[in-house]
Amino acid sequence: MKHGDNAETLSQDDLRAMFKNEDKAVKWVESIVWRKTGIVCGKCGSTEKIKPRANKRERRYWCGACRSTFTVKTNTPMADANIGVRQWIEAAYLLMTARFGISSYQLSKQLGITQKSVWYLLQRIRLACGANLEMKFRKLTGTVEIDETFLGPVVGRMNDVDKAKWEAKWGKNQRGTKGKNMVIGLRERETGYRIYLAFKPNQIPRKPTVEKIIAKYVEPGATIYTDEASYYTDLCNLGYKAEAVKHSTGKEKDAEGKDRETPCEWVKGLAWTNGIESDWAVMKRAWKGTYVHWSTKHCQLYANEFSFRLDKGNVKRDTIDRLESLFSAMVGKTITYKELIKRDTEENRTGAVRRDPAFNRDLRKAREEQQRDWWEDDCIPY
Numbered sequence: 289m290k291h292g293d294n295a296e297t298l299s300q301d302d303l304r305a306m307f308k309n310e311d312k313a314v315k316w317v318e319s320i321v322w323r324k325t326g327i328v329c330g331k332c333g334s335t336e337k338i339k340p341r342a343n344k345r346e347r348r349y350w351c352g353a354c355r356s357t358f359t360v361k362t363n364t365p366m367a368d369a370n371i372g373v374r375q376w377i378e379a380a381y382l383l384m385t386a387r388f389g390i391s392s393y394q395l396s397k398q399l400g401i402t403q404k405s406v407w408y409l410l411q412r413i414r415l416a417c418g419a420n421l422e423m424k425f426r427k428l429t430g431t432v433e434i435d436e437t438f439l440g441p442v443v444g445r446m447n448d449v450d451k452a453k454w455e456a457k458w459g460k461n462q463r464g465t466k467g468k469n470m471v472i473g474l475r476e477r478e479t480g481y482r483i484y485l486a487f488k489p490n491q492i493p494r495k496p497t498v499e500k501i502i503a504k505y506v507e508p509g510a511t512i513y514t515d516e517a518s519y520y521t522d523l524c525n526l527g528y529k530a531e532a533v534k535h536s537t538g539k540e541k542d543a544e545g546k547d548r549e550t551p552c553e554w555v556k557g558l559a560w561t562n563g564i565e566s567d568w569a570v571m572k573r574a575w576k577g578t579y580v581h582w583s584t585k586h587c588q589l590y591a592n593e594f595s596f597r598l599d600k601g602n603v604k605r606d607t608i609d610r611l612e613s614l615f616s617a618m619v620g621k622t623i624t625y626k627e628l629i630k631r632d633t634e635e636n637r638t639g640a641v642r643r644d645p646a647f648n649r650d651l652r653k654a655r656e657e658q659q660r661d662w663w664e665d666d667c668i669p670y
């Protein structure tokens with residue numbers, strides 16, 4: 289359906305009509321994944337000596353190079369025998385079109401698959417969402433808004449059992465940012481292209497790391513608008529045109545030398561960060577309403593989901609285009625269930641021996657080392 293100048297939307301009926309059976313769905317995915325390259329073996333990457341198998345129904349191919357068979361699902365998150373491509377498409381469609389996301393419990397009822405399988409499926413879709421879908425990797429240019437937010441539980445509203453657990457880990461009377469994920473968002477104003485980076489509660493970056501992040505993702509010479517947080521005070525020295533908007537009130541001297549409250553600024557000429565801040569509003573509503581909470585170690589996956597959904601505004605691109613870009617990004621994005629749920633042992637250890645300063649110092653060093661590796665890597669980690 290067309291709404292004025294907006295993009296073409298796709299109803300659930302249209303979607304089901306498009307993908308009447310598994311064969312049609314598989315053909316569609318083949319046409320996207322192999323559009324530019326022709327048929328590629330998912331096991332060895334060869335494009336030669338490939339023959340379709342006699343059993344056409346399954347659309348399996350024989351690769352003469354590695355002498356084994358494959359389908360379009362091989363080497364993608366869909367390489368899962370129990371979930372059909374149609375269900376993958378439907379899940380991706382529902383996740384993409386729901387502004388505040390969709391919980392695994394809800395989706396499990398809609399797809400008729402167990403909640404555990406759906407949770408794993410959704411996490412793998414989120415993994416693909418983070419693949420810098422349209423532009424591969426490029427630096428942001430022009431005008432860039434940068435802001436950070438903290439996502440986490442409100443301790444005051446927890447029940448006694450949860451509160452005791454939380455306090456054992458993070459200490460009593462902790463307020464504000466303690467125990468929360470930090471998400472940094474960079475948004476190119478002209479295109480709306482976004483990059484979100486999530487940090488675990490025990491890996492909240494300091495100013496030098498934030499500056500490294502900005503240097504990595506934003507082209508020098510770009511104009512950067514931020515709020516007045518201390519992270520962003522020295523961006524001019526890094527070769528950016530930077531301006532900060534003041535969100536809090538403070539004291540300043542007026543013409544007669546008396547103290548007066550400075551008004552709080554939201555928009556100063558072109559310097560505003562409202563674009564990225566409205567993203568946080570959407571994310572926080574989803575956090576509270578749809579997901580209720582998510583595990584801090586998976587925050588980057590959820591951040592991927594939101595950056596993908598909000599990219600270019602969710603009304604300016606045809607739904608089928610967005611589905612296509614998601615499925616084309618799935619190649620190579622595989623993760624096993626075990627890898628996904630593996631315990632962050634370091635995080636657990638921190639809870640136990642937080643009071644030992646020497647240990648904390650070593651841990652901080654180890655973490656900084658880890659973060660360095662992280663930034664040298666060329667893509668956003670899942």
Ligand SMILES: [Zn+2]
Nearest residue numbers: 329332351354
């Ligand atoms: Zn092969």
